[in-house]
Amino acid sequence: MKILIVDDESNIQKTTALSLKTMGHQSVSAFSGSQALRKLGEDRFDAVFLDLRLGEENGLDVFDEMRKQGFEMPVIMFTAYSSIETAIEATRKGIFDYVAKPFVPEQIRQALRKLEDSLSLANKVTELESRLADKSPGIRFESQDSRMQQIYKVAEKAAKSDANILLLGPSGTGKTVLSRRIHEMSDRTGEPFVVVHCPSLSKELLESELFGHLKGSFTGAVKDTWGKVDAAEGGTLFLDEVADIPLEVQSKLLRLLQERLYERIGETKTRAANVRILAATNKDLQEEVREGRFREDLFYRLNVISLHLPGLAERKRDLEILVSDYVEFYARKMGREVATVEEDALEAILAYNWPGNLRELNNVVERCLILCSGNTVTLSDLPNEISGAAQTGSGSALINGLGNDVTLQALEDEHIKRVLERCDSLEQAARTLGIDSATLYRKRKKLGLL
Template sequence: MRVLIVDDEASIRRTTRIAVETTGHAVTEAASGARALKLLEETSFDAAFVDLKLGAEDGLDLLSKLLKAQPQIAVVMFTAYANVATAVEAMRRGAFDFIPKPFTPDQIRGVLAKIEKNRALESRLASLETQLADASPPVDLESAEPPVQRALEIAFKGAETPATILILGPSGTGKSVLAREIHRRSAQRDAAFVTVNCPSLSRELLESELFGHVKGAFTSAVADAVGKVAAADGGTLFLDEIGELPLEIQPKLLRLLQEREYERVGDPRPRHANVRVIAATNRDLAAEMKAGRFREDLFYRLNVITVTLPGLSERPSDLLRFAEDYRKFFAARMGKRISRFAPPVLAAFAAYRWPGNLRELRNVIERAVILTSGEIIELHDLPEELGAQVSPTVAVGAPVTIDALEAEHIRRVLATARNLEEAARTLGIDPATLYRKRQKLGLL
């Protein structure tokens, strides 16, 4: 944390500095209220220790000014034993805590620990509120597909390190869900997880949302804004769809990744941020780089640990499990008793290519749960494009090739089997042979 010490006695500032620095925090000193306010114009602080009596200055007045300048700062007041009532008044006005004089280094360290815990809880609460706002079925990060198993293994190993992680894959494959799980398994798990949706805003507004701005930086900047980078300090910054990040902002992101420094819009002063970056995109960044739409140096800086999530059509052995999870979730949420999918529905699921991936599957099943009038989801409860996938031409005795018939049969078995091993047993072959057949028939 960045800590400001405001006291007109040099010995008190020195003693407090030593206690704070032994806990690993950065310290700045000010001998007067005016100097403290000047420092707040230049730097953001997490905590401040302020004497109630700064010579002729009133510490309570300074407290109000500090909180007005930086509302997030935790202000701890120093007070003499005779001024406990005044300290209580300071807390009523917004002080985080107070320490009576004379104090010990352990008291300083103790209140810093309280501030850190409080900030961690606030960040955690904000993260939980975001998750609740996106209420969704339980996260399923298991797979019977070897390529997905390998991708998850890489992601979870990378989670334990501070390395930047790049998640690739088509839209709807669960990239943001995986990013949250990486954060949950990381050393930053108790701090904030902050998402920036890169294509959602214009270049100017995106830069402001990412790095913050100062009042007057542009027409609508009526007050200072700290930005998502500052909000994620100590935690994880998730850059969703980074392939659409404007070229003008890319050098600034590169600076953040390399030097942990950035500047707010309208303010040339460099600021520091300790953030772990996870980025995701459905674009081919190598192709974007060759086309001149993505910086080469930023690409290689992001490409430390890369995880690729395949589309749902490449995960046939996972499809039924996802579908069942969604069925149970939406049936419970809507208070309906729905026991299963009819066999033609499972065949339609197996035949469909799922261009929208998991997001589309979720929407299809939510719709089916709403529309079905019985306990079984039938083919007529699905959108027309899914029902059309069950082709009567691919059947025994129909004028189709052996390969087409075999591919259709394998696809349908995979849709109803719980895993690849069960599918292989049903087909009477071993899993390795099943993998080779899927590869040959274009079912991977």
């Protein structure tokens, strides 16, 4: 950690700094409240040691000003005026811990160990809250599919390194969940796992989200902000849909990958970052490079190890187990002891090709558990596109009937519908189908999809 020591006595400064150094931490000194506030504005600190008496200043007033200016790091207070009253007031204000003068180095080390344990616990709580917010049962990291078995095997080996990993595959195949699993299997598992959803932000907001900004550096920047790179310090930064990062931001991301350096918007000071980068996209990055939408050098930096997750239609052997896991998860969540799926409903589920992959399967199972009567999912509980496909021979049953009495036009129509459902844009769908946008427009119009 990087720790600010605020005390007007040089001997206290030296003793504290030496104790922190023996524990592997960095320290910076400030001898007054105003100097401390200035240094807090210039750099990022993980914690502060603050004296209760700073000449004529009251340390608790300095603490109040720190909080007022948005500095939320934990504070450990020194005082030679130890009393129950002072300790109670400091704790009430939010002081993390209290060290009475005179002290020995071991007391400093004990306070730091307590802080390290607290921060580690906070990271774990944040991680658990993040998982609960996902509201999904996660992924079983076992598979009957040989390709998935190989993916999990490579992921486990790669997790132990600090190599950048690129996760590829259609939307909904579990790229975010696998990235979290890689983080958990790595040596950074006790540190933060931070996600940036790249497509949801403009260029300006994405750059600020990643690197942070100084107050007044652009319209709406009303206070200094630290970005996700700083939040992921020591841990893993996951860039979701990295292909959507604007070219202007890609150059700064490249520098972060190559040199582990970055600057906040509006700041000239260069900062070092200790983060591991994982990235995911449902797009063909090599095609994006050829079209000039993605930097080639950034692609090679990200693509140290790549894992291509197949769609659910390509790993049908896992489908029945996944359905069982999802049914069990949502039954438990809804307070039911058990839930089952009738045979004909399961057959329809297995016949369907799941263009939305695991995300679609998750949503369908949750819907069925909400709507079903009792604890049994029947064919009538399934959405029409799934139950209807099994009953009428259309949809996925049509696709599975290749070589049977099915017209080429019917196959083409169904294929176009599936590609449009899977792709994020019409341009991507046209590229996948191998036709131009005008032709796709005409075919969509014919299918009544306009």
